[in-house]
Structure formats: C-alpha cells, structure tokens
Amino acid sequence: MEFDQHLPIYMQIMHVIKNRIVSGQLRGGDKLPSVRDLAKEFKVNPNTIQRCYQELERENLVFTQRGLGTFVTEDVETIKNLKTGMAQELTQNYLEQMQRLGFTPQEIIKLISTRVNRRDDHD
C-alpha cells in the first residue's frame, strides 16, 4: 500500500480497517489479524499497528480480550455511526473540492443526479 505523505501511517491504517468494517469485509465480533500479521501486510513497524488498534479501541470500534486478540465491536449502532460519519466526511470533502472549482450547490446537485440516473440506465 502506498501511504499518503501528510498523515501518520497509523491513522491511514485505521482508515483501511474502518473501511473494512463499514463495507462488511470485517463483521461485528470478527477477530482482527494479529499485530504481527497486519504489520507484515502493510510492511510497517508492529508498534504502528499496536497504536492503530489502541486508537480504534479508544473509538470503541474494537475491543481486546487478553490473550485472545482484538475483535470488531458487536454494537450495531457504533458501526452504523461509523458508516454515517465516513459518508459525511466523504461528502464534505467532495463539496469543498467542488466549491473550490467554482460550482454552486445547485449545480453540484444537478451533476450528481445526472450521474446517478445515468448509472441506473446502465445497471
């Protein structure tokens, strides 16, 4: 994986794991890979993964069971909130970039609906 220059790596890996949770690739109660295995997957220092897991735990997205490993939260509400939060963030970024390009909110909505309709035709 190519990392972004400007963000700490542990945050970028947190983002990947959040994506896996939201997309259902990792489900509530699933065991996360061991710190070492994930370190190998991303080719990063094991302590980076450790930190990433700690931060995810602080956000209540995962929990650790001593000697057993780290697991995805089984709280449906938390996962739903994560999903909403990530969607809002994406939307916010998109809107900011579009406004920087000089689009008005009306134009943006029109662009999106055209795009969504065109996708419907093809699907």
Next chain:
Amino acid sequence: MTKIVEIKNLTKKYFTKKALDNINLDIEAGKIVGILGPNGSGKTTLIKILTGLLRQTSGEVLIDKHKIGVYTKSIVSYLPDRNFLYKWMKIEDAFQLFKDFYPDFDTEKFAELLAFMKLEMKMKIDTLSKGMMEKLNLSLVLSRNAKLYILDEPIAGVDPVARDQILDAIINNYHANSSMLITTHLVRDMENILEEVVFLKEGKIVLTGDTETLRAEKGKQIDAIYKEVFATEEGYHA
C-alpha cells in the same frame, strides 16, 4: 522502558578527523531504530564501536548496562554489509558454523526462516544470487536470540520480491525485549518499519525522533526529510 543501548558523549577520531562527534543516543527495548546517512556520515564507525571492532576515543557506550566486551558481543547479532561466508560452503555448513559459534542460535527459528526465504540446506553458497545471499545472511543473524540486532544495509541491491521477504522476516522477528538497529540509505523502502530514526551527518546527530511524529511535524515522509537534510552532499534539490 529498559534501555538496550546507552551512548553518552561518544567521539571517535581517526588522527585529527572526527568520524563521530559527541553522539548521545539511547535505544529502548522493543524499538526498531534506523540510522540514516550517506556514505562517510559515521554509520559504519558507530556500528563497529557497538560490535567491538573499534574502540571509541572518548565517551561511554553501554549495551544492556555493560561496557563493550565479551558479554556484549554475546548478545549482539550483527549483519555486516558484505558477505561473511566462505564460497566452498553449503548453507548447512554456514548453519553449523553459527550453531557451534553462538550458544543463543535457535535451530528451529533458522529452519523456519530458511523455508520462508525458500532456501535449502543443500544449496551451495557460490551458486546463490545476491538476493538469496542477503536472505541467507539475514536468516542466520535473526536466528540468534540476541538482545540487539544490528543490520547494516539489509536490503541494499536486492530485488523488490526479496526486499519484501526481508522486511517480513524483520517484522516477524521483532521482539518486545530486544532492539534492532538498521542502517540504510534506502529510506523510502525502510522507513515504515522504523519506529525511530537518527540522521547522522558528518559524525553528528542532526535530527532524531519518533518516525510518525517527525512525519506529522514536517508534513512529509522521512525520505523527503532525508533529502532535505542531506541535500548539499548528494546534490538533491528540495
């Protein structure tokens, strides 16, 4: 945190030239630390002092609370930047040599590493490619249950697949109660596995810190910081 390496006011002079100039550096257990710098920055001198091949001019160097000597040599596992095995050997001869020489050599660990690296006991040293050679050397060095691993340019000149295997082996053999000191100028390939970095320039530490913190502070990768710090020597323009 237990300190594996403690270096205080370390200076090494070759006649009047200072190869190391008042170095202060601690390495805690469980850390993978990168020593970054171009050729001639003092990396090799520092390693030679830690491994007992050279003596410092002044200052103090402790490994696991001991001055450099017989004890420290027994707990330091060192990967030199050049081949240290004889051409007539097979891998099993190299294995036997290490097993006889180092009481902390772990045969089981070596077998695992060898399989992981896709190497076999029967292979002859002089038929190995550069990448295979590097993988063998690293397997030998990592198979010791040492407190300090010193890896001098572990991925220099190997292909990307071998490089990934080497990085995996390093991550796999990471231990919370031992430390690794890795020198490299291939910063881009190595920086993500380094927890701390030390920039060595003309014998002095010019920048040091936690890798993630440095990235966040400077808003760029260690590789980019490296190019900035050493711009004059290597002709980079940031």
